[in-house]
Amino acid sequence: MNAFEQQRLILGCMRLNKLSQKEADRYLNHVIDKGITYFDHSDVYADGECERIFGRFLKNNPGVRDKIIIQDKTCIISGKMYDASYEHIMSAVDKQLKDLATDHMDVLLLHRPDALLEPEEVNRAFNELKKSGKVLNFGVSNFYSGQIELIQRELDEKLKFNQIQFGPAKAELVTDSMMTNMIQKNGSNRYSETLDYCRLNEMRMQSWSPLQWGNIEGCFFNNPDYKELCAKLTEIGDKYGVDKAAIAVAFNLRHPANMQVILGTMNEKHFDQMIEALNIKLSRDEWYQIMLSAGYPLP
Numbered sequence: 001m002n003a004f005e006q007q008r009l010i011l012g013c014m015r016l017n018k019l020s021q022k023e024a025d026r027y028l029n030h031v032i033d034k035g036i037t038y039f040d041h042s043d044v045y046a047d048g049e050c051e052r053i054f055g056r057f058l059k060n061n062p063g064v065r066d067k068i069i070i071q072d073k074t075c076i077i078s079g080k081m082y083d084a085s086y087e088h089i090m091s092a093v094d095k096q097l098k099d100l101a102t103d104h105m106d107v108l109l110l111h112r113p114d115a116l117l118e119p120e121e122v123n124r125a126f127n128e129l130k131k132s133g134k135v136l137n138f139g140v141s142n143f144y145s146g147q148i149e150l151i152q153r154e155l156d157e158k159l160k161f162n163q164i165q166f167g168p169a170k171a172e173l174v175t176d177s178m179m180t181n182m183i184q185k186n187g188s189n190r191y192s193e194t195l196d197y198c199r200l201n202e203m204r205m206q207s208w209s210p211l212q213w214g215n216i217e218g219c220f221f222n223n224p225d226y227k228e229l230c231a232k233l234t235e236i237g238d239k240y241g242v243d244k245a246a247i248a249v250a251f252n253l254r255h256p257a258n259m260q261v262i263l264g265t266m267n268e269k270h271f272d273q274m275i276e277a278l279n280i281k282l283s284r285d286e287w288y289q290i291m292l293s294a295g296y297p298l299p
């Protein structure tokens with residue numbers, strides 16, 4: 001495992017356009033000073049504006065590029081299609097590198113599974129990108145096990161990452177495995193196979209939006225449906241002397257898959273609270289109490 005792959009927390013840059021350039025420069029420097037040096041992007045976030053803000057940050061802070069990991073994603077053409085064709089991947093990466101003001105990205109992920117994806121085309125694109133030094137590592141996002149296997153067998157490059165949503169209020173990725181053979185809600189086991197597959201194949205799982213209750217509906221802290229979960233996180237947080245947000249992140253970190261967690265906050269205070277999770281190892285009892293308080297049943 002490379003040094004950067006060992007990082008447990010990643011800063012997601014999807015909301016970077018909420019900040020002015022000056023605020024973004026300050027915030028990104030703060031994040032790096034706190035030891036988080038892995039950044040996640042996509043060309044779909046604010047239609048490239050988040051990448052451009054990050055690129056200007058790099059220009060304003062010479063010397064930073066060599067200390068950090070840049071991961072980017074492509075394939076979503078907002079509202080129109082998913083495009084994992086050779087032509088799209090090649091032209092997207094050139095634009096992303098220009099917007100990010102760098103000559104290479106450390107990791108490139110296919111953002112979502114394109115129904116028309118041709119594995120041979122992805123292989124050609126990945127090989128050329130690797131050979132030219134524009135992209136060093138590859139992976140996918142929101143792919144399930146069968147989709148990964150289907151393309152991996154055609155690829156010369158190993159897919160090293162899969163980025164999937166997971167958090168206390170959106171925990172099917174792990175809770176479904178306990179519902180195998182059950183008739184209750186979630187009994188179909190849609191997700192867990194993916195996690196098991198990634199673990200079996202040494203693909204690093206990255207969990208996106210750990211604080212969301214839907215996909216993009218909002219932070220569950222503000223949702224009255226998750227009152228019980230918030231009370232439980234607060235109760236456990238009080239025990240460790242940290243905010244409930246740190247316990248939410250610790251919930252993800254506690255899973256034995258050793259997954260990375262992508263934080264989306266653009267607020268320095270929230271960020272500082274959440275990274276406290278790195279110092280916490282929840283007990284088995286606490287982990288299950290959180291799961292049950294989020295409404296996931298134990299069959």
Ligand SMILES: NC(=O)c1ccc[n+]([C@@H]2O[C@H](COP(=O)([O-])OP(=O)(O)OC[C@H]3O[C@@H](n4cnc5c(N)ncnc54)[C@H](OP(=O)(O)O)[C@@H]3O)[C@@H](O)[C@H]2O)c1
Binds near residue numbers: 012142
């Ligand atoms: N692969 C994919 O399909 C996919 C999809 C979505 C996202 N992602 C990645 O995942 C990253 C994280 O997503 P996300 O932004 O939805 O993550 P998140 O960390 O679950 O949510 C962050 C949101 O929660 C808010 N929040 C409210 N109270 C908070 C508190 N006490 N502490 C911390 N945050 C609080 C934040 O607001 P403040 O800024 O005010 O703190 C922010 O709006 C994205 O940046 C992106 O890189 C990937």
